[in-house]
Amino acid sequence: MATGNQQVIIVGPAHPLRPGGITTFNERLCKAFIQSGYQCSIWSFSLQYPSFLFPGTSQFTDAPAPKGITIRSVINSVNPFNWVKVGMQLRRSNADIIVVRYWIPLMGPCLGTILRFVSKKKGVKIICIADNVIPHESRIGDKQFTGYFVKPVDKFIVMSRQVLADLKQFTNKPAKLIPHPLYDNFGTKISAEEARAHLIEKLGLPIKQEDKLLVFFGLVRHYKGLDILLDALAKTKDPSIKLLVAGEFYDKAQPYFDQIERLGLKDRVIIHNQFIAEADVKYFICAADCIIQPYREATQSGVTPVAYHFEVPMIVTNVGGLPEMVPDNEVGLIAEPDANDIALKTDRFFEMGKAYFLPYLLNYKKKLSWDVLVHEIADL
Template sequence: MSSPSKHILLLGPAYPYRGGLAAFNERLAYALQDAGHQVTLITFTLQYPDFLFPGKTQYSEDAAPEGLAIERKINAVNPFNWWRVGRELRKRRPDVVIAAYWMPFMAPCLGTILRQLDDRHTQRIGLVHNIIPHERRPGDQLLSRYFTAASDGFMTLSTSVKEELADFSAAPVRTSPHPIYDSYGARVNPTVARQHLGLDADGRYLLFFGYIREYKGLELLLEAMANPMIRKSGVKLILAGEYYGNQEKYETLMETLGITDLVIAHTSFIANDEVRYYFGAADLVVQPYKTATQSGISQLAYHFEKPMVVTRVGGLPEIVPHGEAGYVIEQDAEELAVSVLDFYQNERTESLGKGVRKEKQRFSWSTFVETLEQLF
């Protein structure tokens, strides 16, 4: 049963910003509205200074999402703005303010805004994607403590983050898995998807999707692609996503391993309306991460009903049951190659696909909202 209607402000990335966090917040706003709440997204006028942003652009080229109230107010690097926005939001007397937290860089602005709110009237909830960042820097823990000290409770998307939060705060925590990303269109028949991308209709394709960052372990997958049995099997890798790191490093590795002809690179940002074709074309989605908490890529794979290979890190094993919805492996290129070969040689498409369709029922937005409402 949903809680009584609340006036909710959701702080974090949203349109016109692009990427998984913006997509998550927008989809959560829809789900909260469906549950009867009044929701306003409060996003950034400046999210990252250009010199700190590793990609080509922070902004979406898509149309604004319909049916959402989105206000651009927060300047992530201007302390005067944090005080002003916090006091402005205080005057609105919201019942709940949910602040999305994913990296310590955002702790000063979000923590300061939360501190301006009237905690006698407004409940302050931290929606914590990561409390300890994948790519760590000095001062991370101090900054995260500044954010957590301003929150009355927390929502996490994995038990690993919940356990890490215990070192930062004794406030109540609720956990529910990252729901399915179902806002990228319907599934596409593999033949149609491959034709759209100019691929062989009868080919065998793995998919690495999303921003290419150091912690995502792409080199492990590239090393697996160099396995002689992989080459013999005719498997190719679709590399789809923008480099957020050392592009030259990965391209040099492909050349050194002699696998350039096995990699189909689409290394620019993938527009929302193109996502379904990449997942439609793939047989298996590979996430060879070095560290992880949860992953929106897994939830895209569930939406498009694709089996996965994930490494045994963070919350990924919670999301992908081994042998049912895919493979859970150690961070080992040979084990990754063995899993891929098993998938094709033993024709696991149907059995693992059935497991994916069963597991995806766990990841509804309504369940996520019901868990979140326990903190209200």
């Protein structure tokens, strides 16, 4: 619990930017700081990505702002004059702790410049929560941008061993591994029957109450391996298993539709090519017998703590930090990132049954607390 008037400023995306994993995380962390007695606010982006670099339909949401937290949309990621202005404003603030999110090297010049102004002020600690240090999809300048960013940061928090190892390539500053807390802000758990009824009646999705249902949840990008999963689905021994793909395509969608046609999976795959609003998340997750993450590569995944919150078991691939969060044969199953093994583990999951995994889920989710993260940041 904080004493006095300790102030924390979180630097990273927040409402009205769309509620993806990092936006949701920042808003939930801000509430956790406030609940622990800190004064906390978020300094977000007025422009996060130029439109030509953003693959989705919109960067913004029409949903109401989260209650009880202050968000300032002040950072322009491509305007160096803005970086100087925001850096000076942040330096003049009364913050004791700056918590900055780092998820893509593209933000390195912007955030690194802003933090250089703050780092010159005595008594302020800059803590970075690093989601990715080496990105899933590399671009020219990644290493230089990350190298520039890390210099003004005092200490780091990572949420997987993979990111910790990647970070060591850039700095020897103190870093601590903390498990990703639960996303508990999407509502309470509902039954699979209620969730499926909503998807059927409200969204018109062609699923049935009796279906054996895998759910691939989140934005569709090449590194997430949906194409591998489709090949795996065609190889399962049980032809009654269906797959619901719930998320907006950031890749071209047509090759996936062509693959579904070629594999004869039209009756087994349901595509919901839309960004999932925060209010609908619980319906897609709770409708699942299993959340499946067939990623080619990963650091950690924001989908995993959502599945934990709603107590839905997972099949994840043995890449990056995914196995750290999903103990094999307990919270879920771990497969190699190839179609044959994913098919094998999918069949095994339905042979074991969803109920087998529930006691383990209930036990492990107790360890994934926002209070733990707040305490560790303050401790650093």
